[in-house]
Amino acid sequence: MTNAPRPTTRFRGRAWLFGPDISTDMLSPGQYVHDPVEIRLRHVLEAARPEFASQVRPGDIVVAGTNFGCGSSRESAPQHLKDLGVALVVADSFARIFSRNAIALGLPVLACSGVSTTVNDHEIVEVDVVEGQVTVGDGRALLHADRIPAQMLDVLGHGGIEPMLLALGRKKE
Amino acid sequence: MAANEEVEPEQMGRSPRGAPRRMTAAETILARAAGVDRVVPGEYVVARIDAMMMHDIFAADVLGMLETAGIEQLDDPSRATVVFDHMVPAPSVAAAEHQAKARQLVRRYGIEAFFEIGRGICHQVMVEEDRVRPGDLVVGTDSHTTTYGALGAAGCGIGSSEMAYALATGELWFKVPETVLVRLEGRFAPAVAAKDLVLFLLRQIGSSEAQYRSVEHAGPGADSLSLAERMTVANMGVEMGAKFSLFPAAGATAAHEATGYAAVHEVDLATLSPQVAVPHHVENVVDVEEVAGLRLDQVFLGSCTNGRIEDLREAAAILRGRKIAPGLRLIVTPASSTVYRQAAEEGLLGDLSSAGAIIEGPGCGPCFGGHLGLLAAGERCLGTHNRNFRGRMGSPEGEIYLASPATAAASALAGAIADPRELAATGRRQEVAK
Ligand code: SF4
Numbered sequence: 001m002t003n004a005p006r007p008t009t010r011f012r013g014r015a016w017l018f019g020p021d022i023s024t025d026m027l028s029p030g031q032y033v034h035d036p037v038e039i040r041l042r043h044v045l046e047a048a049r050p051e052f053a054s055q056v057r058p059g060d061i062v063v064a065g066t067n068f069g070c071g072s073s074r075e076s077a078p079q080h081l082k083d084l085g086v087a088l089v090v091a092d093s094f095a096r097i098f099s100r101n102a103i104a105l106g107l108p109v110l111a112c113s114g115v116s117t118t119v120n121d122h123e124i125v126e127v128d129v130v131e132g133q134v135t136v137g138d139g140r141a142l143l144h145a146d147r148i149p150a151q152m153l154d155v156l157g158h159g160g161i162e163p164m165l166l167a168l169g170r171k172k173e
Numbered sequence: 174m175a176a177n178e179e180v181e182p183e184q185m186g187r188s189p190r191g192a193p194r195r196m197t198a199a200e201t202i203l204a205r206a207a208g209v210d211r212v213v214p215g216e217y218v219v220a221r222i223d224a225m226m227m228h229d230i231f232a233a234d235v236l237g238m239l240e241t242a243g244i245e246q247l248d249d250p251s252r253a254t255v256v257f258d259h260m261v262p263a264p265s266v267a268a269a270e271h272q273a274k275a276r277q278l279v280r281r282y283g284i285e286a287f288f289e290i291g292r293g294i295c296h297q298v299m300v301e302e303d304r305v306r307p308g309d310l311v312v313g314t315d316s317h318t319t320t321y322g323a324l325g326a327a328g329c330g331i332g333s334s335e336m337a338y339a340l341a342t343g344e345l346w347f348k349v350p351e352t353v354l355v356r357l358e359g360r361f362a363p364a365v366a367a368k369d370l371v372l373f374l375l376r377q378i379g380s381s382e383a384q385y386r387s388v389e390h391a392g393p394g395a396d397s398l399s400l401a402e403r404m405t406v407a408n409m410g411v412e413m414g415a416k417f418s419l420f421p422a423a424g425a426t427a428a429h430e431a432t433g434y435a436a437v438h439e440v441d442l443a444t445l446s447p448q449v450a451v452p453h454h455v456e457n458v459v460d461v462e463e464v465a466g467l468r469l470d471q472v473f474l475g476s477c478t479n480g481r482i483e484d485l486r487e488a489a490a491i492l493r494g495r496k497i498a499p500g501l502r503l504i505v506t507p508a509s510s511t512v513y514r515q516a517a518e519e520g521l522l523g524d525l526s527s528a529g530a531i532i533e534g535p536g537c538g539p540c541f542g543g544h545l546g547l548l549a550a551g552e553r554c555l556g557t558h559n560r561n562f563r564g565r566m567g568s569p570e571g572e573i574y575l576a577s578p579a580t581a582a583a584s585a586l587a588g589a590i591a592d593p594r595e596l597a598a599t600g601r602r603q604e605v606a607k
């Protein structure tokens with residue numbers, strides 16, 4: 001797991017603000033699990049903000065309260081955010097499985113206590129995941145976040161686990 | 174009722190006398206699996222996995238990812254188990270095709286421990302089929318993999334990509350968690366059950382203190398719990414945010430030697446009363462009295478939390494010879510084919526059916542909102558399962574309440590949320606003020 005290319009570590013984008021306890025049931029509702037992706041994407045977070053799925057733009061940043069991604073282990077939850085073009089998720093805190101899954105898919109997640117009460121909806125946010133820094137609204141506020149551990153930066157650097165497996169498969173040939 | 178001492182972080186690696194402290198259950202298992210003598214909280218280790226479990230929702234994705242990557246063989250197919258339990262029998266062509274693909278890949282990768290539709294809910298089947306042993310490190314593509322903590326195994330949920338990696342290499346990285354000790358004393362009062370304990374813990378501890386941590390249950394109260402009761406408690410450990418929820422072998426945690434814990438809680442089981450989680454979060458737990466009388470459209474008895482024979486007996490004892498309230502739907506889903514057959518032999522299925530229940534085949538049933546009993550907007554359901562998030566059982570406008578099998582049965586009779594202790598006391602059908 002070495003020699004990974006360096007992942008993108010700095011982001012600038014428009015924030016979508018959510019409260020605490022956004023569950024994987026909201027991110028990826030159970031009744032659509034076998035529907036085609038286009039249909040599933042339409043229902044992402046509809047229970048929290050019905051307009052999100054249709055209005056989110058590539059490069060946008062999801063900002064949320066505590067315990068983001070709580071609930072089941074479905075990887076479709078971070079995958080859907082990635083498919084909708086969300087650049088990263090910054091939350092006061094994350095549920096364990098969600099943050100592992102997000103990293104495994106190459107979607108950066110940064111825990112930053114207080115972020116959801118500082119950032120306004122649709123405000124521009126700048127994030128440096130290596131330094132663990134969140135700059136809000138062109139410098140209106142500066143927050144310090146947990147740094148992403150080296151092992152996880154390594155996975156992000158590969159673009160997630162799938163490319164790592166591909167490398168493994170090639171090696172075994 | 175619950176004491177909470179925060180322990181200074183500096184003390185965590187040492188006992189008061191300065192000698193290295195005894196490791197917690199989670200640390201012991203991770204150290205063994207990582208092949209090292211000691212681990213400390215916060216450290217990352219690469220550990221060898223003893224058992225890996227996948228169910229029908231993710232098996233095809235996981236194994237398909239390996240196929241796409243050109244991985245010819247699993248590291249050790251005998252450590253893998255596949256159970257079809259979520260969308261069974263297939264409710265749509267899409268699910269049927271997904272399952273057909275998974276069956277083909279299960280054969281291709283030589284996974285012999287494959288359990289077809291109707292065998293039961295993955296976690297119940299893993300325990301019944303002896304696929305998990307005490308002290309094992311287990312991962313599953315399901316968040317309720319914490320259930321194996323009932324056996325003293327460290328189980329946690331992971332996603333499909335990580336499972337693919339674990340199957341290919343036999344290993345995965347883990348952050349060694351801090352441990353929260355829950356010391357249990359006493360025995361349950363009548364009509365109070367393990368579900369009430371775990372709901373009470375969610376109420377007291379919430380879902381942030383235990384985040385990323387291992388919850389370890391110990392003390393005489395823990396030793397007195399049956400395997401079924403431990404499974405109920407360990408199952409909902411994940412609702413507390415916990416990575417593992419463990420019942421170490423009796424006496425393994427010296428209750429007096431409480432060093433190395435991030436926090437310690439004490440609960441006397443005898444002081445507990447029936448608890449109900451109200452919408453839309455599992456931490457929103459109240460005493461049953463606070464919501465008694467609230468009209469219900471549906472009651473669900475089942476899931477990996479409370480679909481075992483003990484749970485069906487509890488409910489049947491209340492429903493036997495009676496009828497559920499008019500206008501209410503009672504859905505019963507036994508957790509496995511073993512539970513189903515035993516319930517049939519004991520006459521419980523007949524009792525429940527005569528009371529007005531629909532008995533579904535073994536599996537997850539409506540628990541996760543896939544099929545077999547979804548809610549319409551404005552409908553209210555009380556279930557014995559583990560999650561009441563908005564949209565979990567169908568319409569985001571539906572409401573889900575969570576409680577014990579006894580509370581579920583009493584509520585089915587009343588047509589409204591009811592206190593099972595009153596029923597136990599009077600022994601007759603309770604009239605609920607509308
Ligand atoms: S019964 Fe419910 S919680 Fe348990 S594995 Fe099935 S869907 Fe998940």
